[in-house]
Amino acid sequence: MASVRGYFHPKTATGSSSLIPSPPWHYSGDLLTVEYRTDPERVRELLPEPLELADEDPGAVALIWADWQSCSASGQELLDPVLSQYKEAFAVVRCKFQGQTYSRCVYIWVDKDFAIARGLHQGYPKKLGSIHQTRPHVYGPAPRIEAGARFGATLAAADRRLAQAVVTLREPSATNGFVNGHPMAHHRWLPSIEKGRGLALDELVSSGAASFEAGPAWVGDFDLELFESPTEELARLEIREPIAAYYRQVGVVWDGGRLLASNTTASE
Amino acid sequence: MASVRGYFHPKTATGSSSLIPSPPWHYSGDLLTVEYRTDPERVRELLPEPLELADEDPGAVALIWADWQSCSASGQELLDPVLSQYKEAFAVVRCKFQGQTYSRCVYIWVDKDFAIARGLHQGYPKKLGSIHQTRPHVYGPAPRIEAGARFGATLAAADRRLAQAVVTLREPSATNGFVNGHPMAHHRWLPSIEKGRGLALDELVSSGAASFEAGPAWVGDFDLELFESPTEELARLEIREPIAAYYRQVGVVWDGGRLLASNTTASE
Amino acid sequence: MASVRGYFHPKTATGSSSLIPSPPWHYSGDLLTVEYRTDPERVRELLPEPLELADEDPGAVALIWADWQSCSASGQELLDPVLSQYKEAFAVVRCKFQGQTYSRCVYIWVDKDFAIARGLHQGYPKKLGSIHQTRPHVYGPAPRIEAGARFGATLAAADRRLAQAVVTLREPSATNGFVNGHPMAHHRWLPSIEKGRGLALDELVSSGAASFEAGPAWVGDFDLELFESPTEELARLEIREPIAAYYRQVGVVWDGGRLLASNTTASE
């Protein structure tokens, strides 16, 4: 009999086929964040009990585009960049659990399988999408990171555009927004393989960056459009009042989280 | 407080964002199967205890290409075919558990996110890949389903070709091969969110088709090449002796499986 | 000094890098055709002089989805199907030149580079797109080719959906529609490399199938939606009156065309 190895599937004798390496996971990326207020009821309906609306500004939403290069501790994926580069767009709200405020990703689209797998581990509800955001550049027509710079950002899934934004930077900012600023409170759910038996996995987990470095944040204005789709509900988080847009370059390490609650009788 | 709905993430008030619908799942597809013998040790090393090598022909491998259209009970995904069509290539071996013979998918690549999600549920170790297989056609240069017809099949992942086959049909066959002919014995694994705590989910599950219809199977000969890749180990299942190739059109329903064993202390 | 070989670029010593082989080109495919009437002025504005509106039914439009396998005379591309399979969606109108009626493709999207290259040669104004159409199948939930069968078809480009249709078959038909039934009259245009010098290539060419075989055509009803996009004008061919929808499986050979007119002073 054999022991198979690997942090994730497929597990093999060597472990080298695993779709994702064991943490820590290291990231370099550019974040384009658009914050606005929606109807708090549209946030509440996405929060499974016992999560509650955050006490302050409960309708605040952050829609975030990120352009990442990520790797394991060895960094080897960076040298075969099809294995390290990916883009994502995700919607974050806040919630309250046992008196503490958490951020929570309610929708997220990525463009690589390893990003989907990491999301399963971290409780991000990932689908595949097509994500684009303007990159700053020091030469030619692409924007510098400076006042007046304009960045576009788009999201599509299943051949339909779901969101598009244009952000215009105004000035350096003390913050990169507030909606995505708390530890994440996510669920990890998997149905029982047996019909009618509920969930085989039903965990509430929390995690955040194990370490973080960043350049100066910039704040600015934005135009944002959300589009209807038969299989997506991002547009239900309708734009009631804009807050602000942000741009920031970051380096992040993720190295595991904490189990907040588990429904251990789920599959029985 | 809210109740969120949906068979899979993301769960929402309506449930309509779920990446996959609740079973039953219905499939129409074409299967191109290549069976060969590898060193049984290469199979054994992929079988976590308590799975054992099958008693008969323990080194047999099936490499299968499938071109699918799939949908929920409503069938609505068929009318927006980006939501129903996908292709996959997968390697199947056999194993023994509690005296019974099972089939087991050890590697699989698909080209849609909903297929990845279904695989998580069913215990298929899915990654994204680029999969192609010749389709039969009644007019023009594509092959008819008849003696002498030739079908190509290829698999790539992360911008590297992993496998390519050419199958030549010889005659109708009583079977579509034997390696993928048993109920599947798969693991559903997810690491604990907390480092060093092992697995949060560690289940051995079994499932098979809830119903099945098919056209006549054809048997034939094949050429198969497997290629090395730094992140894949398909080529370790080296080709020691060809068995046969098969072609068959099928209709399948999947409607849940059975929990064979669960390591319930996994996350403690 | 060397002679380079190849029907198309890149030309090399062997010719084997050419993006497309020399004709004849062989095709097996399924055609899903939706015909409707638009404002004839919307057709006229797409016809460069000296092309005129067709005398009869000048506002007729065919929007056609095709799911192809194509190859050179050797057929070798069929065995590496990433080199033979592609999908396309295209809009066809009719026009008159020197008293004869021609069909003319005014918009077309494909999903492979070799299809783009063939289009350049044939005068099809190809862009890349994401194209899907339901495939008939003899088992499972996908439709048979029979009365009541429903097929979906979608088109997207640049992450925006441009068109979607649902076709319901009613009965066998003597025709597969009439809009795409004439020889094609296409322009082959390429700007001069020098600014302000007009066109280096300005040809009106005609071509059609060198041979053709087909299964029975089916006629039916359809729902069709066209969507606006900043970079596409398909939706300007607005749907004023539906005609009919058709489904047919075909085998086609293309083997060159005829030069109708050339503006040889183009680049001077």
Add this chain to the structure above:
Amino acid sequence: MASVRGYFHPKTATGSSSLIPSPPWHYSGDLLTVEYRTDPERVRELLPEPLELADEDPGAVALIWADWQSCSASGQELLDPVLSQYKEAFAVVRCKFQGQTYSRCVYIWVDKDFAIARGLHQGYPKKLGSIHQTRPHVYGPAPRIEAGARFGATLAAADRRLAQAVVTLREPSATNGFVNGHPMAHHRWLPSIEKGRGLALDELVSSGAASFEAGPAWVGDFDLELFESPTEELARLEIREPIAAYYRQVGVVWDGGRLLASNTTASE
């Protein structure tokens, strides 16, 4: 009768469907260049008469990866970045025409249709490919632009990897290499629509940057592997002797070229 507008196909009443805008075209991008010497005969065989081998270092090859954002004079494509971002990898050699030394792109792969169309205009022999290169970043694990920084670069087409390189920066450099440093001498070829009639377009054109700005170039060492493929001949430019690798960020404007020679009897 109508006049249709647009720099490229499809031409319409408004011109807004054109796959590419009229020049000037503006680019911001990162170039990763690997220079080596191959057998000069392998260069010569790619040079159609009357082009000859360059007098000095005739076997020099540059293999260049570029990560671009490009736009028209209006810059609007930058705000919908699916319309501006693309990547490419291309092989450049040098040649001599009428006593002058030119650079010449002999193979090139890009990942967007508008890039293919611009290549047709400029004489670049473009195919679609999957291209990746490590991006520098100021935070996290991705490399800074500094001594010791390592960048990976890969190219695949038709589901096969064609090239992969790892570049290690050593020090700032006075140049970004020499192979791609001359005006380009390219052919624009299109076969006659009529079989056996040769070429309808057969031009030798030259072009270069209308304006250029750049950051400091860096020089370094590299590992490069080229892989065989049935439909590509890049690997024939075998690596006989490495020269150096370079990294540079640039801004470029392209605004037309010059006709060097035209075979005006091509299609007769």
